[in-house]
Amino acid sequence: MFSRIGQLIFDNEAVAKTSDFTMGLEIEMQRVDETGHISQEPYPAGIGDEKTNPWLTNDYLETMAEMVTPSAKHVLDAMHYLYVINNTLRSALAPGELLWPLSMPPKLPKDKTQLRFAKMGPKKEAYLKEWTKRHGYSKGTPCGAHINLSIDSHVIQLVLDKCGDQFKDEVAVRNHLYTVLAQGFVRYRWFITYLFGASPIAEENYFAPGHELAHPIRSIRQSSHGFGTKFAGDYTNVQRYVDRIEEGVKQGILTSDYEFHDSVRFKGNENLKQLPQTGVEYLELRMLDLDPSSSVGVRTGTLRFIRLLASYFIMHPALKDDEVNPVLDLANQMNEVVAEESPTAACHYRTKALALIKHLERYANQIQLGPEYAEILEDLEDRVINPATTPSAKLLNYVQDGSLTAYALRRAKRYQEAALETIQPFKGFEDGRVYTAAELRAALAK
Incomplete structure (x- = not known):
């Protein structure tokens, strides 16, 4: 059953626009040497300055490369940008350097003070040092794929035109739809963790001695053992989202609003306090492990599935205000259950997962999406029915002596060799030029 807004979109034949999200990607990968240890090489000189290049930068560690794409209106364009930027980084690596394809880091040194923080300026480095005092080095090292989603402007304008009695202006529409x-996405994060979790084990020295996991799990990164601060947001509305983060800073739970690292973040005004007034511009989704079966850490089908989910959510009713926190608190508990399951075990919420797949299949048929979406949903339904086909379970086939290092290095070397065979690699960052998004899109399109 569609919401009032969903029915309005459907009746005005604008449903296609609900899946026309503008999408940007942020992919983190560790630089390593040929033996699978954290690289000792500096930031590659051939891609400019890590402080000023917003498209190839670092996050937390000096070796934690982050590839950022300009926004794209189509999934294939986003993937094209990502492949070019990924290949550009690979072509600039020092001889013998590789990109680690797993979310969990390679073997870490026993003395983690040897790890070098990203050189992102005094303010950022001070923040990283303080963060590490609170959480430890290991918690900052897992990598992932972040997706930035922006709603099509036609949808926002349609809702404003037809529902003027409900919203006072365009900012109010945006804030509502992004909420x-x-x-x-928070409510069904557990579903995404089940389908795409790919971090079943940790390499040596990630866990402190005596605190290692007793057995592989579906996703260390998406569990309480994974990245960073465990501070849940309030998604009742944008104002309460901001108030919750500011309260966390006031109580000293967060060092700053920048430290808020929940699975979903509202993005827009850099001044968090002004976000409710200026409006959310896009969502940052932070719940995907790296996919080691792809050289760029994510697959086209995964992005299409995320867009389908987003379209489905927009068309259906929001939670009632008094239900939001109880429902999402339960959802976070469900995600922890799923993340800590054995990768080969049936999901504890298997029945719910299959029901959601069926809802998505009906929705995809109703709005007449193409056959590629039907194929994606068939594949994901098989993952629910047969957990051995999930990414995390597949990785268990390659574990040797409690490690995935041999597998990761084989993948990394294959991807590196393929990148170096690129006929015309992009060299636009060599002179330190800082591209705007429009300029970079034009350059990468060539």
Whole structure:
């Protein structure tokens, strides 16, 4: 059953626009040497300055490369940008350097003070040092794939034109629609963790001695053992989202609003306090492990599935205000259950997962999406029915002596060799030029 807004979109034949999200990607990968240890090489000189290049930068560690794409209106364009930027980084690596394809880091040194923080300026480095005092080095090292989603402007304008009695202006429409999206993704994060979790084990020295996991799990990164601060947001509305983060800073739970690292973040005004007034511009989704079966850490089908989910959420009712926190608190508990399951075990919420797949299949048929979406949903349904086909379970086939190092290095070397065979690699960052998004899109399109 569609919401009032969903029915309005459907009746005005604008449903296609609900899946026309503008999408940007942020992919983190560790630089390593040929033996699978954290690289000792500096930031590659051939891609400019890590402080000023917003498209190839670092996050937390000096070796934690982050590839950022300009926004794209189509999934294939986003993937094209990502492949070019990924190949550009690979072509600039020092001889013998590789990109680690797993979310969990390679073997870490026993003395983690040897790890070098990203050189992102005094303010950022001070923040990283303080963060590490609170959480330890290991918690900052897992890598992932972040997706930035922006709703099509036609949808926002349609809702404003037809629902003027409900919203006072365009900012109010945006804040409402992004809140609906955020609630949906947090509520079904457990489903995404099951389908795409790919961090079943940790390499040596990630866990402190005596605190290692007793057995592989579906996703260390998406569990309480994974990245960073465990501070849940309030997604009732944008104002309460901001108030919750500011309260966390006031109580000293967060060092700053920048430290808020929940699975979904509202993005827009850099001044968090002004976000409710200026409006959310896009959502940052942070719940995907790296996919080691792809050289760029994510697959086209995964991005299409995320867009389908987002379209589905927009068309359906938001949670009632008094239900938001109880429902999402339960959802976070469900995610922890799923993340800590054995990768080969049936999901504890298997029945719910299959029901959601069926809802998505009906929705995809209703709005007449193409056959590629039907194929994606068939594949994901098989993952629910047969957990051995999930990414995390597949990785267990390659574990040797409690480690995935041999597998990761084989993948990394294969991807590196393929990148170096690129006929015309992009060299636009060599002179330190800082591209705007429009300029970079034009350059990468060539």
